[in-house]
Amino acid sequence: MNPDFLPAIGASLRALGEFATWREVTDETLAEVAAELDRARAAVAGARGQQRANRCARHPGGPVDPTATNGCLLCGVAERRPATPVPDEFVPGDVIRFYDEHGHEAAAARYGPQAVTRALVLRARHPSTRRPGQPVPPRTESEK
Template sequence: MNHAEMVALGRALRVLGEHGEELTGDTPDARLYEIKEDLTRALAQLEESVSKPKPTTRCLEHPTGPVDTSARDLCLLCETRRRSAPKPEPDKFGPPVAAKDVRVQSRYGIRDDRPQPHERYVPEMWNGTAWQLCGTPRRDRREAELYITAQRRQAKAAPAYRVVHAFTDHVVVRTWGSTEAATAPHRTAYDNH
């Protein structure tokens, strides 16, 4: 469908939409014949715009290819290619888990199978009752501390902030302010503490 056909079809469909909004129970027959002519015109424009046959599969590569009802995209060609693809051999990727030297079996698997934890520095603020996350976790401690320093300079700063080192355990690295004061005065941008 070229641009001119697309514009003409869009205009015809908008006219039909306007007709649909104006329909009532006492619409005269002359108006219904006008709607019929506009509908016939829109169908003719749509028929001219469609140049390819209707897709039989959901495959983008073979939309009109042969159909395999058991395939997820209904495409026989792609499903045949998937079925005939070489299967990976288990010994190519190392010994199976049972063959590894494991003294105690764990229901959580072997440590090598689990991803290693990510080291992060998490900025948190005291909201009066609990610590809550106040920014994006950082990979660098200095960057997290600079973020907290910038937060403390704001007009509506929290009474206390802290940076938590999250690795395998969560360890509080540094704390600013106090969580004891329920209504601590807000720091201004002029405080350099």
């Protein structure tokens, strides 16, 4: 049995239970009941199928890695290769200046990819959407 379909089965059963409280039954109502029954049957048929190999909500049909915590190869790679932390001395303005002078590869090598990405996002953000206390990176001539 595949438990992934249990929420869909429950939702269909609840929807069918609500139809019982309706006083007026029309052809349109019966069509809705029939459609909900079809959805419930499809969910039950899916639950009878094989259980998915990994327990990943983001990659349900993805490749399997038995060593990963949720069985997903794609998430397991991210767990084994954590991102480079942003340096404590991170100043977006310095990163942007270095980035503009030396390019992406050199800035990523010096400050780390997360620091470069964060600085570029801050530079692209409109001043009205910046959070209070956030440093404002300098604008280049092309942005003025």
